[in-house]
Amino acid sequence: MIAGLIVLAAAVVLVLIVIGMYNGLVRAKKQVENAWSQIDVQLKRRYDLIPNLVETVKGYAGHESAVLENVTRARSNAMSASSSDTGAKISAETELSGAIRSLMIQVEAYPQLKANENFLQLQEELTATENKISFARQHYNDTATNFNTAIAVFPASVIAGMFHFRDAELWQITDASEREAPKVKF
Template structure:
């Protein structure tokens, strides 16, 4: 009789451990999804600011159509990137970031644009948004690292395999953004 009680207790403990590990993996997987959604929110915010920026710049730099067209093209790529294609979304985001840098470089050529209140406010809003995107990307990578570690650690790796939990990829910085800018005086 005592043997059966011990066997049942061991089974109950193992089931409770399994449920605890499974729920922990679900929690971390959901955190990964939440942090990705935060990146998406910031990209949407930036996406919504771009038409205002383009219109402000158009008035001052009408003949800079090629630069503005690149921004519009990159913005359109963001809308065409599949919602579940994180790699494609980040690639489109990187193109958009490069195109926006070109627009801000135009301000150096147009002092009136550089002094325009709307342009300054938009530039500030976009800079704030870029900082939020960078923070969100860092948070996403930290969350993915925690989730992946949980999936690979014993004993949760056993539960992860049984539950179909898979590793997630971290976001990487594109090679062109890793190049240190050359400063000359």
């Protein structure tokens, strides 16, 4: 009888440990999803700013249509990339970031545009949004790394395997030119 109670108590403790680990992994996964959605919030803000920026630049630099078309196309691709496919979303957003950088480089050739109050305000808002996106990406990567570590360590790795938890994809630079130091010319 005592042996049966000990076995029962051990089974209850084991079940409670499994439940605790599972719930911890679910919480960590939800934190990753929340961090990803925070990136989406900032990306939406950027998507909303880009058409205004393109229209303002178009008035001054209409013949730079290739650059403007690249920004518009990259924005459309980024907006249509599925948030559930992290890799595709990251790739599309990287393309959009590059197109925006190209646009800002082209703007340097137009002193009247750089002095335009509407453009300056849009540029400031876009810069602030890009900074927020950068911080959101950093938070996402930190949260994803914590989750990936949680599902990799023993004994949680056993529970993670049983319930099919998979690593969260990290936001990484895919364009080698983004790793290079910027060239400053005076």
